[in-house]
Amino acid sequence: xxxxxxxxxxxxxxxxxxxxxxxxxxxxxxxxxxxxxxxxxxxxxxxxxxxxxxxxxxxxxxxxxxxxxxxxxxxxxxxxxxxxxxxxxxxxxxxxxxxxxxxxxxxxxxxxxxxxxxxxxxxxxxxxxxxxxxxxxxxxxxxxxxxxxxxxxxxxxxxxxxxxxxxxxxxxxxxxxxxxxxxxxxxxxxxxxxxxxxxxxxxxxxxxxxxxxxxxxxxxxxxxxxxxxxxxxxxxxxxxxxxxxxxxxxxxxxxxxxxxxxxxxxxxxxxxxxxxx
Numbered sequence: 001x002x003x004x005x006x007x008x009x010x011x012x013x014x015x016x017x018x019x020x021x022x023x024x025x026x027x028x029x030x031x032x033x034x035x036x037x038x039x040x041x042x043x044x045x046x047x048x049x050x051x052x053x054x055x056x057x058x059x060x061x062x063x064x065x066x067x068x069x070x071x072x073x074x075x076x077x078x079x080x081x082x083x084x085x086x087x088x089x090x091x092x093x094x095x096x097x098x099x100x101x102x103x104x105x106x107x108x109x110x111x112x113x114x115x116x117x118x119x120x121x122x123x124x125x126x127x128x129x130x131x132x133x134x135x136x137x138x139x140x141x142x143x144x145x146x147x148x149x150x151x152x153x154x155x156x157x158x159x160x161x162x163x164x165x166x167x168x169x170x171x172x173x174x175x176x177x178x179x180x181x182x183x184x185x186x187x188x189x190x191x192x193x194x195x196x197x198x199x200x201x202x203x204x205x206x207x208x209x210x211x212x213x214x215x216x217x218x219x220x221x222x223x224x225x226x227x228x229x230x231x232x233x234x235x236x237x238x239x240x241x242x243x244x245x246x247x248x249x250x251x252x253x254x255x256x257x258x259x260x261x262x263x264x265x266x267x268x269x270x271x272x273x274x275x276x277x
Contacts, residue, residue: 037202079151
């Protein structure tokens with residue numbers, strides 16, 4: 001269980017809080033998409049959960065631990081994949097020998113399987129890899145640690161199209177009911193058909209916090225040359241027609257959630273509320 005209660009954080013020298021009076025609760029067994037525009041506080045939130053930042057006010061609790069205490073028992077249960085990967089110029093084998101002992105659930109078999117999907121060999125030297133390859137190697141290690149909490153900040157940045165597909169498969173492969181995975185991104189299309197929960201935030205707080213199942217019950221997401229005559233709550237012109245959202249009635253079949261449409265709908269609604277305030 002991850003619980004944030006009335007959390008605020010302001011970076012030194014800033015005139016406003018990056019996160020203000022923020023509250024959230026996440027249970028285990030979920031792959032959560034943390035979505036928001038640049039500057040919404042997504043990375044700050046991950047750093048607070050991982051204990052790299054201390055809240056200005058409020059409390060953070062992760063599986064019974066205060067992250068800022070940085071206790072070894074806590075650190076062995078959490079892994080953060082930052083947006084910018086910085087790995088030493090050593091062989092992957094040496095990296096694994098140095099860092100895997102900190103994670104009691106680490107599986108060399110899981111790492112090798114992820115490396116295979118990413119088209120990387122286990123005998124690679126990290127210093128000889130491109131940026132995208134280093135990210136793939138680091139993601140393979142992160143997933144193989146099997147920590148109860150896995151935080152990923154823009155994990156698909158720098159990955160090629162096949163790499164993004166294999167990333168989604170690798171995440172699903174390592175997921176179980178005892179694990180919570182939070183993926184922060186503004187590249188919402190990279191997370192299609194991966195998430196089972198969506199949290200959309202801006203610097204004012206959470207604008208949406210729903211399961212994928214609940215969203216499918218409430219909304220219809222579609223593409224059409226002409227907009228439906230009734231029920232449309234959001235639309236956007238695309239090549240050959242429109243992308244749209246509409247309220248779903250019980251007699252209509254469920255559709256897959258279009259994360260980009262959902263995000264644009266939520267942000268447009270938040271903008272209108274701000275203008276009316």
